[in-house]
Amino acid sequence: MVVSEIPPINITARNTRIIPFEYEYYEPRSLKEALELLDRYGDQARILAGGTDLLVKMKARLVEPRVLINVKKIDGLRYIVEDGEQVRIGALTRLRDVENSELVKKYIPALHDAVKSMGSIQIRNMATIGGNLCNASPAADTAPPLLVHNAKVVLSSVGGDRVLPLTEFFKGPGLTVLKPNELLREIIVEKSIAGSSAFKKVSRVAVDLAIASAAVYVEVEDGFIRNARIALGSVAPKPLRAVKTESLLRGLRIDSREVLNALKTIDEEISPITDVRSTSEYRRYASKVLVLDALEVAYARLKGGVHG
Amino acid sequence: MVRVSFRVNGEPVELDVKPSELLINTLREKLGLTSVRYGCGIGECGNCTVLVNGEPVLACLTLTVDVDGCEVLTVEGLSKSELTRVQKAFIEEGAVQCGYCTPAFILMAEYLVRSKPEPSIDDVREYLKGVLCRCTGYVNIFKAVLKASGSGRGRERVDKG
Numbered sequence: 001m002v003v004s005e006i007p008p009i010n011i012t013a014r015n016t017r018i019i020p021f022e023y024e025y026y027e028p029r030s031l032k033e034a035l036e037l038l039d040r041y042g043d044q045a046r047i048l049a050g051g052t053d054l055l056v057k058m059k060a061r062l063v064e065p066r067v068l069i070n071v072k073k074i075d076g077l078r079y080i081v082e083d084g085e086q087v088r089i090g091a092l093t094r095l096r097d098v099e100n101s102e103l104v105k106k107y108i109p110a111l112h113d114a115v116k117s118m119g120s121i122q123i124r125n126m127a128t129i130g131g132n133l134c135n136a137s138p139a140a141d142t143a144p145p146l147l148v149h150n151a152k153v154v155l156s157s158v159g160g161d162r163v164l165p166l167t168e169f170f171k172g173p174g175l176t177v178l179k180p181n182e183l184l185r186e187i188i189v190e191k192s193i194a195g196s197s198a199f200k201k202v203s204r205v206a207v208d209l210a211i212a213s214a215a216v217y218v219e220v221e222d223g224f225i226r227n228a229r230i231a232l233g234s235v236a237p238k239p240l241r242a243v244k245t246e247s248l249l250r251g252l253r254i255d256s257r258e259v260l261n262a263l264k265t266i267d268e269e270i271s272p273i274t275d276v277r278s279t280s281e282y283r284r285y286a287s288k289v290l291v292l293d294a295l296e297v298a299y300a301r302l303k304g305g306v307h308g
Numbered sequence: 309m310v311r312v313s314f315r316v317n318g319e320p321v322e323l324d325v326k327p328s329e330l331l332i333n334t335l336r337e338k339l340g341l342t343s344v345r346y347g348c349g350i351g352e353c354g355n356c357t358v359l360v361n362g363e364p365v366l367a368c369l370t371l372t373v374d375v376d377g378c379e380v381l382t383v384e385g386l387s388k389s390e391l392t393r394v395q396k397a398f399i400e401e402g403a404v405q406c407g408y409c410t411p412a413f414i415l416m417a418e419y420l421v422r423s424k425p426e427p428s429i430d431d432v433r434e435y436l437k438g439v440l441c442r443c444t445g446y447v448n449i450f451k452a453v454l455k456a457s458g459s460g461r462g463r464e465r466v467d468k469g
Contacts, residue, residue: 016349016368018330025310025327025373048371055330055369056350068327070374096363120438121416122357122364 016059024067031156034071035183039158041067042180048072049092049131052123077130077185080104089187091130095142096121098129108189109301110145110197110215110294117141117201130184133169136176136238137209143170143239144215145199146189147231154186161185170238195219195227198297200290204277210234211278214290218254218298225249225259230291235270235283242269242291254299263288312376316341317385325372332356332367335382343383343411347440354439357412358382364419364438383411386418394418397456398449405443412439417453427457 028034038045046065048054049072057063071077077092080101087103098104099115118124118132118141132142133153143166151166155178166187169176178184201213213233219226228249230242248262272283309324316339325334335341335358347353349368356367359381386392394417397403404410413436420427420435427435432453441449 017346018333019328022326022328027373051369051371051374052351052366055371059349070371072374119351120354121419121435122354122366122438123351125363126365126369 016056019055019058020061021058021064023065026067026069027073028069028071029073029075031074031077031183031185034069034074035156035158035181037067037069038183039181041069045069045180047134047183049134050094050127052119052127053131053135053137071183082107083188085191085193087189087191089129089189091184091186092128093130095119095124095127095129095132098142099124107191107193108145108149108197109192110148110199110217110298111142111189113199113297114141114145114201114213114215117199117203129187133166133187134176134178134184136170136172136174138173138236138238139209139213139234140239141199141201141210141213141233144213144231144233145197146187147239147241148197148215148217148229149192150190150229152188153184154188155179155182156185157182163188167241172237175238192217196298196301198294198301200294200297201233202286202290209277212272212283212286212290214287214294216291216294216298218295218302220254220299220302223253223255225252225254228295230266232266232270232287232291234277235272235287237271240269242266244269245291254295259295260292263291266291310373312373314375314378314380316380317382323372327371327373329372330368331358331370331372331375331380334372335367335380341382341384345408345411347409352440353409354416355409355412357415357439359415359419362419362422364416381415383414386414392418392456394421394453394456397452401448401452401455403445403448403452405441405445409439409441409443413441413449413453417456420453421457425457426459427454428459429454432457 026037045067048068048070077090079090080103081088087107095115105112129142132140146166152163153166153169155162195218197217199215201210203210212235215231217229228246230246233239245265252258266288272280274280311324313322332344335344344367345355347355351366351369357364358367360378416436432450
């Protein structure tokens with residue numbers, strides 16, 4: 001697609017001063033109450049968490065739910081706790097809480113990098129980690145760090161919970177495997193103990209969406225890569241792991257040219273589009289550079305023993 | 309309609325609102341607090357920033373029903389008689405051009421001064437990056453905020469940065 005063929009985004013052509021339609025509004029006080037409402041209204045309902053994505057879409061009438069379920073008043077879904085070799089994060093945890101968490105900084109450094117780079121302080125005070133995942137943007141910055149930390153998501157409904165690896169959660173732009181009566185309740189993240197991680201992205205201005213992003217988790221022994229995990233954002237219909245490239249990195253000297261060669265395989269694993277933010281070609285190029293940069297930062301953290 | 313009660317600039321407010329009503333419109337149109345500015349409406353310009361329970365949020369992406377029971381602060385509620393240190397510094401440093409974005413910058417600066425003593429220029433940039441000034445008068449705004457926060461060598465550092 002050449003640049004002149006890129007269709008304009010019409011969001012600002014709408015009146016964004018108001019929400020131009022009415023809906024039934026609920027404020028459940030418990031998870032049980034929220035799940036019952038979801039079970040009753042199913043796909044007629046939308047969940048309101050931080051609102052930084054959903055309300056924008058509602059203003060533009062891109063979504064027009066008949067029922068809005070505001071889950072922010074539910075106690076006990078906003079937490080970051082250590083649990084053995086994992087960290088559990090409540091879906092309603094604000095990005096600002098994630099940013100300020102010592103646990104995240106120490107054990108999920110790539111996620112700390114990512115939230116620091118997201119939006120503004122105002123946005124991070126509102127937006128939730130669960131909302132960022134459920135919005136399922138290919139550019140969701142929390143996704144690549146969580147993917148390289150082997151995150152799992154806990155999906156709740158009146159029938160009980162199911163736990164899925166995050167790799168199986170996204171289906172495409174704006175699409176997840178959540179059933180109409182399910183709510184994302186918790187994210188379970190593997191700590192970096194033997195290795196470390198980092199996240200990098202390029203965007204046009206500070207508060208903009210990513211043009212491309214990458215997270216890397218790496219374990220290194222005597223200068224050789226023992227284990228590496230790579231995840232990429234904004235370069236495919238959903239955030240994804242580059243498993244082929246990961247397997248090629250295993251066993252290589254971390255400072256060798258072979259690492260650069262292995263990163264070329266990323267080209268086969270991604271399918272970036274050209275849109276208003278960038279061209280497909282640039283995204284391909286940037287992805288490799290971002291992975292290399294993130295690898296360097298993660299390795300420096302590992303050597304330095306500092307996770308910050 | 310839903311009955312909501314919250315505090316705005318220290319005063320109790322009780323209103324019946326539609327669940328779809330946005331906080332920016334309640335504040336501007338029902339309460340006359342026109343320091344809260346409409347900019348982009350999609351969370352990019354930050355001009356509608358207000359403090360809810362002391363934390364900055366965007367009033368154009370907040371439902372009024374959602375601040376039930378909360379404490380909302382706009383620039384009108386900052387000072388009853390004398391201007392705050394931040395407000396004085398904005399005047400002294402000429403940090404106001406057309407003035408449209410000024411209330412949002414003042415609130416973010418107040419929030420910074422309260423939460424981070426002796427901020428660096430990078431801290432100031434981080435705290436203020438969510439507010440856009442289309443006169444692009446950022447340098448004087450940064451100087452004013454550094455001055456108000458007690459980081460005295462503000463002028464020199466901003467010019468270098």
